[in-house]
Amino acid sequence: MLKRGFTQPTAEEINARKKMYKEAASLGIDLMGYDSNDSSIKRRDRRKAVVLLGTGQSVPEKLKKRLIKKDIAQSGKKKISVKK
Amino acid sequence: MNTFKYDEIFFQQLKRKTKMFITQKNIDAIKRISIPGFDDEEIETIKELHKKLLKKSMNKNKSNEVGMLVNLQDWSDIMITGTENGVTLKDNKTAYDLLCTAPKNSLLFFHNHPKNSCFSERDLESFLTSDAIVMISVVCNSGRLYYLLKMDTFDKNTALFYYDKIYEVTESGSVQEFLRTCSSIGLKFLYGGE
Numbered sequence: 001m002l003k004r005g006f007t008q009p010t011a012e013e014i015n016a017r018k019k020m021y022k023e024a025a026s027l028g029i030d031l032m033g034y035d036s037n038d039s040s041i042k043r044r045d046r047r048k049a050v051v052l053l054g055t056g057q058s059v060p061e062k063l064k065k066r067l068i069k070k071d072i073a074q075s076g077k078k079k080i081s082v083k084k
Numbered sequence: 085m086n087t088f089k090y091d092e093i094f095f096q097q098l099k100r101k102t103k104m105f106i107t108q109k110n111i112d113a114i115k116r117i118s119i120p121g122f123d124d125e126e127i128e129t130i131k132e133l134h135k136k137l138l139k140k141s142m143n144k145n146k147s148n149e150v151g152m153l154v155n156l157q158d159w160s161d162i163m164i165t166g167t168e169n170g171v172t173l174k175d176n177k178t179a180y181d182l183l184c185t186a187p188k189n190s191l192l193f194f195h196n197h198p199k200n201s202c203f204s205e206r207d208l209e210s211f212l213t214s215d216a217i218v219m220i221s222v223v224c225n226s227g228r229l230y231y232l233l234k235m236d237t238f239d240k241n242t243a244l245f246y247y248d249k250i251y252e253v254t255e256s257g258s259v260q261e262f263l264r265t266c267s268s269i270g271l272k273f274l275y276g277g278e
Binding site: 001002004006007008009013014017018020021025030031032033034035043044047048050051053054055 | 121122123125126129149151156157159166169170171172173174179180183184185186187188189190193195204205206207209210212213214215216220240241244245247248251
């Protein structure tokens with residue numbers, strides 16, 4: 001096995017990571033998730049938000065609202081399908 | 085662009101509409117793939133970890149997704165079971181803490197795709213935004229392997245802007261386009277096996 005020298009992240013770096021994951025989750029985006037869903041579906045808003053969060057920028061309010069709205073709509077659809 | 089047509093066929097012909105149930109034959113079919121920055125012993129270990137992952141999926145998770153987070157500091161691993169279409173690390177405290185606190189490029193993340201597809205958009209997004217993960221893999225239930233590795237020249241911001249740009253140019257087939265051209269942003273895409 002190779003010996004690798006790793007540098008522990010600073011408290012600031014750890015907080016930045018936590019903030020990114022938390023903000024993404026608040027918009028219905030799971031950045032710790034991996035899936036095999038068909039990628040042909042257009043998800044422009046999600047993608048834009050991921051790029052902004054991943055590069056340490058804030059997500060504009062308009063985009064936030066659209067994402068939250070989509071998340072609620074998707075949750076609603078899931079609930080309906082369960083009832084059926 | 086001779087590789088374009090080859091890659092198109094490679095990406096599309098193997099994908100299934102329904103889940104493939106794993107057999108011991110599929111697990112035995114997993115092969116070693118040379119990975120830059122990893123020695124022979126590590127490559128062998130990575131192959132065995134993928135076998136362990138598929139075995140868990142076959143025996144304990146109905147051939148659905150299983151994720152495995154490997155810590156390069158001691159080669160310990162955490163396995164998380166998912167559904168037919170996905171797996172998340174957010175509900176596992178140890179995995180969550182590692183993603184937030186592990187040194188840069190000190191983790192590997194492996195997972196299987198029951199429908200034998202290559203990386204998804206979400207796979208790319210979770211990988212590109214994670215500072216701690218240096219490499220992700222997809223092992224198809226058939227035993228085929230796909231690896232995506234961050235090289236020394238990789239820069240997260242550049243990669244994310246590039247990812248966005250690719251989608252502005254071509255919406256459909258963008259994952260393929262991204263993987264085909266990702267060497268320009270310090271990523272290495274490898275595939276093989278079965």
